Amino acid sequence: MPSGIRTKICGLKTPEMVEAAAEAGARYVGFVFFPKSPRAVSIAEAQKAALAAPPGVAKVALVVDPDDALLDEIVEGVPLDMIQLHGKETAERIAEVRSRTGLPVMKSVGIESEGDLASLDAYSQVADQLLVEAKAPKGALPGGNGTSFDWSLLSGRRWSVPWMLAGGLTAENVGEAIRLTGARQVDVSSAVERSRGEKDIGLIRDFLAAVEA
Numbered sequence: 057m058p059s060g061i062r063t064k065i066c067g068l069k070t071p072e073m074v075e076a077a078a079e080a081g082a083r084y085v086g087f088v089f090f091p092k093s094p095r096a097v098s099i100a101e102a103q104k105a106a107l108a109a110p111p112g113v114a115k116v117a118l119v120v121d122p123d124d125a126l127l128d129e130i131v132e133g134v135p136l137d138m139i140q141l142h143g144k145e146t147a148e149r150i151a152e153v154r155s156r157t158g159l160p161v162m163k164s165v166g167i168e169s170e171g172d173l174a175s176l177d178a179y180s181q182v183a184d185q186l187l188v189e190a191k192a193p194k195g196a197l198p199g200g201n202g203t204s205f206d207w208s209l210l211s212g213r214r215w216s217v218p219w220m221l222a223g224g225l226t227a228e229n230v231g232e233a234i235r236l237t238g239a240r241q242v243d244v245s246s247a248v249e250r251s252r253g254e255k256d257i258g259l260i261r262d263f264l265a266a267v268e269a
């Protein structure tokens with residue numbers, strides 16, 4: 057019987073990869089609009105890729121402290137279902153982004169220790185979803201680094217909005233991560249790449265199979 061766990065594959069660049077990820081069972085596909093990322097796409101690339109997503113697969117734009125001009129460009133150019141905010145956006149900015157784009161907002165929160173959990177409670181009051189992710193190492197990208205955190209910190213924690221677990225998930229560890237956290241949604245990027253920034257459909261299939269195992 058299917059697990060009902062919904063998986064997001066982040067950092068897709070081509071229509072072919074979107075189609076393959078959807079066919080393998082992904083329920084969200086993510087496009088990275090952050091120039092420093094090896095997964096960054098242009099508006100035109102994201103548009104082509106997003107148009108390949110079948111109904112039922114949510115198309116997510118990942119942005120980091122975006123200004124209004126970038127948001128407008130993305131929303132005008134790409135058919136989308138959600139905005140993922142992966143920077144230091146405040147509660148006020150989240151509300152602005154939602155009203156400006158007309159899209160639900162998923163806010164990422166970096167977790168390293170118990171003290172970071174309070175932010176999740178605060179953001180759950182304003183965001184439509186939470187992305188619970190490893191805190192980025194110093195000097196690294198704000199996300200997509202393949203690093204994980206102590207999942208037991210989330211044990212027994214619940215929020216009033218849906219949430220997604222991310223950070224260093226792999227086909228080998230995702231089962232344990234789900235068991236320890238109770239996550240019903242998971243997000244992966246690094247572990248489904250053959251080299252940094254280049255997705256591999258075999259690895260995507262292996263990850264989705266591990267989620268279902």
Ligand SMILES: O=C(O)c1ccccc1N[C@@H]1O[C@H](COP(=O)(O)O)[C@@H](O)[C@H]1O
Pocket residue numbers: 066067086088090093094095118120142187189197198199200201202203222223224225243244245246247
């Ligand atoms: O993927 C990126 O390049 C990226 C850049 C800037 C912010 C976030 C980014 N990715 C997100 O990071 C997490 C974890 O990814 P990983 O599996 O540990 O590589 C995931 O939510 C991506 O959406």
